[in-house]
Amino acid sequence: xxxEIIIGLEIHAQISTQSKMFSAAKNSTHGxxxxxxxxxxxxxxxxxxxxxxxxxxxxxARAAMALGCAVRPKSKFDRKNYFxxxxxxxxxxxxxxxxxxENGAVEIVKSDGSRKTIRITRLHLENxxxxxTHIGEHSLxxxxxxxxxxxxxxxxxxxxxxxxxxxxxxxxxxIVQYADASDADMYRGEMRFDASVSxxxxxxxxxxxxxxxxxxxxxxxxxxxxxxxxxxQREVWEAGNPPSSQQTVGWDDETxxxxxxxxxxxxxxxxxxPEPDIPPITFSESELAEIRAQVPELPLARAARLIRxxxxxEQEAVTLTSSRELADYFESAAAVGQDGKKVAxxxxxELLAKMNEAGLKIAEQKVRxxxxxxxxxxxxxxxxxxxxxxxxxxxxxxxxxSPKAIVAEKGLKQVSDTGAIEKxxxxxxxxxxxxxxxxxxxxxxxxxxLVGQAMKASRGQANPSLVNALLKKKLG
Ligand code: MN
Numbered sequence: 133x134x135x136e137i138i139i140g141l142e143i144h145a146q147i148s149t150q151s152k153m154f155s156a157a158k159n160s161t162h163g164x165x166x167x168x169x170x171x172x173x174x175x176x177x178x179x180x181x182x183x184x185x186x187x188x189x190x191x192x193a194r195a196a197m198a199l200g201c202a203v204r205p206k207s208k209f210d211r212k213n214y215f216x217x218x219x220x221x222x223x224x225x226x227x228x229x230x231x232x233x234e235n236g237a238v239e240i241v242k243s244d245g246s247r248k249t250i251r252i253t254r255l256h257l258e259n260x261x262x263x264x265t266h267i268g269e270h271s272l273x274x275x276x277x278x279x280x281x282x283x284x285x286x287x288x289x290x291x292x293x294x295x296x297x298x299x300x301x302x303x304x305x306x307i308v309q310y311a312d313a314s315d316a317d318m319y320r321g322e323m324r325f326d327a328s329v330s331x332x333x334x335x336x337x338x339x340x341x342x343x344x345x346x347x348x349x350x351x352x353x354x355x356x357x358x359x360x361x362x363x364x365q366r367e368v369w370e371a372g373n374p375p376s377s378q379q380t381v382g383w384d385d386e387t388x389x390x391x392x393x394x395x396x397x398x399x400x401x402x403x404x405x406p407e408p409d410i411p412p413i414t415f416s417e418s419e420l421a422e423i424r425a426q427v428p429e430l431p432l433a434r435a436a437r438l439i440r441x442x443x444x445x446e447q448e449a450v451t452l453t454s455s456r457e458l459a460d461y462f463e464s465a466a467a468v469g470q471d472g473k474k475v476a477x478x479x480x481x482e483l484l485a486k487m488n489e490a491g492l493k494i495a496e497q498k499v500r501x502x503x504x505x506x507x508x509x510x511x512x513x514x515x516x517x518x519x520x521x522x523x524x525x526x527x528x529x530x531x532x533x534s535p536k537a538i539v540a541e542k543g544l545k546q547v548s549d550t551g552a553i554e555k556x557x558x559x560x561x562x563x564x565x566x567x568x569x570x571x572x573x574x575x576x577x578x579x580x581x582l583v584g585q586a587m588k589a590s591r592g593q594a595n596p597s598l599v600n601a602l603l604k605k606k607l608g
Contacts, residue, residue: 133333133369133370134333134334134335135331135332135333135334135366135369136292136331136332136333136334136335136336137292137293137329137331137362138289138291138292138329138330138331138332138339138342139289139291139292139293139296139297139327139328139329139358140286140287140288140289140290140291140327140328140342141286141287141291141297141300141301141325141326141327141328142284142285142286142287142325142326142327142328143284143285143286143287143301143304143323143324143325144260144282144283144284144285144323144324144325144326145195145282145283145285145304145305145308145313145314145316145322145323146159146260146280146281146282146314146315146316146321146322146323147159147187147188147191147192147195147257147281147282147283147313147314148160148191148312148313148314148315149185149187149188149191149281150187151185151187152173152174152185152259152279152280152281153182153184153185153188153225153257153258153259153260153279153280153281153282154173154182154183154184154185154225154259154279154410155171155172155173155174155180155182155183155279156171157169157170157171157173157174157279159280159281161276161277161280162320164276166272166273166274166275166276167273167274167275167276168276169276170275170276170278173279174275174278174279175220175275175278176220176221176222181409182225182407182409182410184209184410184413185281188257188281189232189257189413190423191311191312191313191314192232192233192255192257192281192283192313193232193233193415193420193423194311194312194313194423194426194427195255195283195307195308195311195313195314196232196233196236196255196283197233197311197423197424197427198307198308198310198311198313198427198428198430199233199236199237199238199252199255199285199304199307199308200235200236200237200238200252201233201234201235201236201252201254201255202233202234202235202236203232203233203415203420203423204230204231204232204233204234204415205414205415205416205420206230206412206413206414206415207227207230207231207232207233207256207412207413208227208230208406208407208410208412208413209225209226209227209257209406209407209410209413210225210226210227210228210229210404210405210406210407211223211224211225211226211404211405211406211407212224212225212226212228212258212402212404213402213403213404214402216261217264217271217273218261218262218263218264218273218275218278219261219262219278220262220275220278224258224259224261225258225259225407225410226256226257226258226259226284227256227257227258228399228404229404230412231254231255231256232255232256232257232283232413233254233255233256234253234254234255235251235252235253235254236251236252236255237249237250237251237252238250238252238300238303238304238307239303239432240296240299240300240303241299241432241450242295242296242299243295248290248296249290250287250288250290250291250296250300251287251288251290252285252286252287252288253286253287253288254285254286255283255284255285255286256283256284256286257281257282257283257284258282258284259278259279259280259281259282260277260278260279260280260281260282261277261278262274262275262276262277262278263275263276263277277321283308283313283314285304287300289328289330289339293358293362294354294355294356294358294359294362295355297327297354297355297358298351298354298355301325301351301354302351303431305318305323306431306454306455307430307431309455309456310428310430310431310456311427311428312428312456318349318350318351321349324347324348324349325347325348325349325354326344326345326346326347326348327344327345327348327354327357327358327361328342328343328344328345329342329343329344329345329358329361329362329365330342330343330365330375331362331365331366331369331374340374340375341375341376341377341378341379342375342378342379343361343365343375343378343379343380343381343390344378344379344380344381345357345358345361345381345382345383345390346380346381346382346383346393347382347383348383353383353385356383356385356388357383357390360383360388360389360390361381361390364390377395378395378398379392379393379394379395380392380393380394380395381393428456431453431454434453434459435449435450435452435453436449438452438453438459438462438472441472442466442472442473442476443472443473444472444473444476448476448477448480451480451484452476452479452480455494457493457494457495458479458494461479461494461501462475462476462479462501464501464502464505465478465479465501465502465504465505465508466505467505468501468502468504468505468506468508468509469504469505469506469507469508469509469512470505470508470509470512471508471512474508474511474512475504475505475508478504478507478508479504482522482525483497483499483504486499486529497529498528498529498530498531498532499528499529499532500532503528503532503534503535506534506535506536507521507524507525507528507535508521510535510536510539514546514548514595515539515545515546516539516544516545516546516593517546517592517593517594517595517596519587519592519596520539520544520546520592520593521535523544523592524538524539524542524544544593545593546593546594546595547590547593547594547595548595548598550598550602553586553590553594553595553598553599553602554602554606556586556589556590556594557586557599557602557603557606558606559589560582560585560586560589561582561606563585564582564585567581567582568582568607571607572607579603579604579607582603582607583596583599583600583603586599586603587599
């Protein structure tokens with residue numbers, strides 16, 4: 133049977149604010165002891181009143197615009213009622229029928245180079261729940277995460293396979309990071325995915341009951357869980373017995389399988405009603421314009437510009453725009469180094485290799501963009517050879533010292549003085565008479581050896597193209 137795969141994603145991303153969604157307790161609690169970043173609002177004490185976090189709302193709105201959504205002039209908060217031990221209020225403050233923003237779209241680039249647009253239904257704000265850890269017969273509660281500001285980004289069911297799901301999730305991650313709205317660090321649980329998967333006979337328009345896979349916390353888990361769920365549902369369909377009700381399932385990384393959590397409740401079961409303690413959020417035209425002006429150039433557009441302006445390859449541009457910081461670094465270095473293509477290749481080979489080795493981010497390492505630009509400049513102007521540049525790079529990396537200063541200090545300036553190079557070549561030829569004879573006897577590759585010897589005799593400082601030219605002339 134020809135079956136079509138239908139996938140929609142809900143992405144929760146933690147908004148990068150100082151304090152929580154509705155109180156002044158600390159938002160970023162990574163590494164803190166359990167229950168040390170809480171206050172009466174986070175743990176639902178009687179009489180505690182929520183106060184919306186302005187920064188969270190503005191960052192949410194900026195992320196929404198970066199995702200192509202329209203921010204509504206008026207939105208409101210609602211209570212989503214359910215019981216869970218990590219939810220002390222007995223409800224989550226979320227947004228139901230009037231979300232912060234709607235109708236966005238994200239473009240993905242597939243591995244075959246083709247592009248596809250995934251539509252976004254809505255982006256709404258809500259607070260996070262606490263965290264339950266089960267140890268043997270005991271369950272431990274940590275409320276540090278309770279009340280942390282989240283944006284939930286809901287896609288249309290436009291995704292057709294696991295690869296598209298991953299590409300879409302990666303694009304959303306980059307966009308919210310570019311918008312400086314979320315760090316979206318997967319390792320710290322700042323971004324999590326729920327994937328809804330269903331199948332239908334090819335050609336049908338109707339949607340069949342889906343399985344919603346909850347709380348996937350890595351791109352790999354997202355892809356694996358979707359692939360597993362597609363295979364599981366395919367079997368059920370092929371056995372003539374398609375799913376008859378919605379399911380909520382979990383994903384077990386160890387067994388590599390999904391497992392049933394519950395037959396999914398519908399929105400009505402949550403008894404949503406307007407949050408009486410928080411007035412609606414409203415934006416004037418000028419406030420919306422102000423936020424729109426803060427949306428930066430986004431990854432795909434920036435990559436296209438780098439290709440156009442600097443002659444980079446697609447692959448180079450995609451890597452350099454993988455984070456806003458790296459792209460900024462490249463453009464600053466290219467402004468100094470003048471040759472963007474050369475600067476790119478230094479970043480992508482030498483610099484990224486060092487960073488990976490040391491486990492450092494671009495902002496944490498010592499080779500400031502001006503220094504890398506200066507190094508490339510020295511090569512272009514012929515003051516040092518590429519070989520010398522590679523030799524001194526580790527020192528720049530270690531010390532953050534200026535390449536010019538290192539070259540001056542060590543006397544590494546490239547020799548482009550014809551007389552001086554001729555002298556080196558004459559001495560070298562005298563010491564290698566048999567090789568010269570071989571060359572004259574027709575052994576072409578002896579030439580490369582002689583160039584190497586001359587370069588070596590100059591301690592790598594002779595201008596290689598001059599050495600080539602002079603040596604050719606002398607050997608006739
Ligand atoms: Mn949610």
